[in-house]
Amino acid sequence: MDLEESxxxxxxxxxxxxxxxxxxxxxxxxxxxxPVSIHIVLSLIAAGKTTSDLDQFLSFLKSKSVDDLNSLAYILVTSILVDASSRGGPCLNFANGLWVDESLPLDHSYEKVLSTSYKAALNHVDFKSNPEGVRTQVNSWINKETNGLIPEILSPHSVTTLTSRIFANALYFKATWDDEYFDASRTRKGEFHLLNGDLVKGVRFMTSRHRHSISAYDGFKVLSLPYKPSRDYKDMRGFYMHLLLPDARDGLPALAERVFRSFEASSVMEKLGLPANAMVMMHEALIEVDENGTTAAAATVAQSYRALAPPPEVKEEDFVADHPFMFLIEEGRGTMLFMGHVLNPLAG
Known part of the structure; x- marks a missing residue:
């Protein structure tokens, strides 16, 4: 497997x-x-596929083989997304789980992949007689693995007697900025321009007098903020938040079209060509950014049922995010932990 390509x-x-x-x-x-939470759950599902729709999963995930997916999962779980808080770096938790009906034994080779490549917690349960109990169990697991930030991703009665498997991933991320970029005493309130031209007032703007990496492109610019790395000299990882700000106040839609090629993720998968007729996928994520750093969490749960640009020009300039912008958090080699956009910072 080519790690960079994967x-x-x-x-x-x-x-x-x-x-x-x-x-x-x-x-x-x-x-x-x-993105990485959804990707790992789809990989978990693909790893157990032996039917014709395996090719569709591989195509959707842009992977040559299940082995490549499993190898990438192993690296994510054991290397890229491991905790570094004891050494001063980001606090990270990246956990996988599978709940399978006790009447449906798993193939031995699949069980081995689950334990070795995904380090997944395997739970044999009885969906037929106690679906609500299983739902509570899954929610409790995710609540624990996300440090209490996502207490209930599965709503009451969303798990039924027809459920055969539940695949889950939980991601927790907490990191401080690499330097004291933002002083709370300098945070000021100002106006934010919405896409429709309206103004919202009272928006808190963190302000920094540090020199930062700002890459200027045609029509937008990118501010990159590094998080404090591990003190372990063997740990070569680096985590960053990137803010993508269009020059035009109403330029976010155009930027999204140019840069990017709690919802029901399975409907999105289906629109993008992945078979979802026997699968329901839910995803929930949240993020909080302040003068100290970032706290974020995400969870992805999938239920299966019985058959039924050019190089940047770097220069000194201001970066004032007073209109809609995008953001992402990545590990330096390209793994995308979180993505999103802000249309109205007062809307939550």
Whole structure:
């Protein structure tokens, strides 16, 4: 497996999902989601496929084989998204789980892949007699793995006696800025220009007097803010938040079309060509950014049922995010943890 190519393909999948979301469910409201969380759940499902729709999963995930997906998952779980808080770096948790009906034994080779490549917690349950109990169990697991930020992704009665498997991923991220970029005493309130031309007042603007990396492109610019890295010299990872700000106050839709090639993710998958007739996927994410750093979490749950640009020009300039913009959090080699956009910072 070519790691750089696999991460690039994972990023491309995330960008396609982002573009679809910006054009549909989130065209008029703020959005945050985790591309890597959705990708890993789809990979979990693909790893157990032996039918004709495996090719569709591989095509959607832009992967040559299930082995490549499994290899990437192993690297994500054991290397790229491991906790570094004990060494001063980001606090990270990236966990996978599978709940399978006890009447449907898993293939031994699939169980081995789950434990070795995905480090997934495997739970044999009884959907037929206790679907609500299983739902509570899944929610409790996600609540724990996201440090209490996502307490209930599965609503009451969303798990039924027809459910055969539940695949889940939980992601938690908490990191401080690499330097004291923002002083709370300098945070000021100002106006934010909405896409429709209206103004909202009282928006808190964090202000920095530091020199930052700002890349200027034709029609937009990108501010990159690094998070504090691990003190372990062997840990070569770097995590960043990138803010993509269009020059025009109403330029976000055009920027989304140019840059990017709690919702029901399965409807998005289906629009992008992935078979979802026997699968329901839910995704939830949240993010909080302040003068100290970032806290974010995401969870993805999929239920299956019984058959039924050019190089940047770097120069000194201001970066005032007073109109709609995009953001993303990535590990330096390209793994996209979170993506989203802000249309109205007071809307939540």
């Amino acid at each position: 991460i690039s393909n994972q990023t491309d999948v995330g960008l396609e999902i982002t573009k679809q979301l910006l054009q549909t469910e989130f065209k008029d409201k703020n959005m945050v989601y985790s």
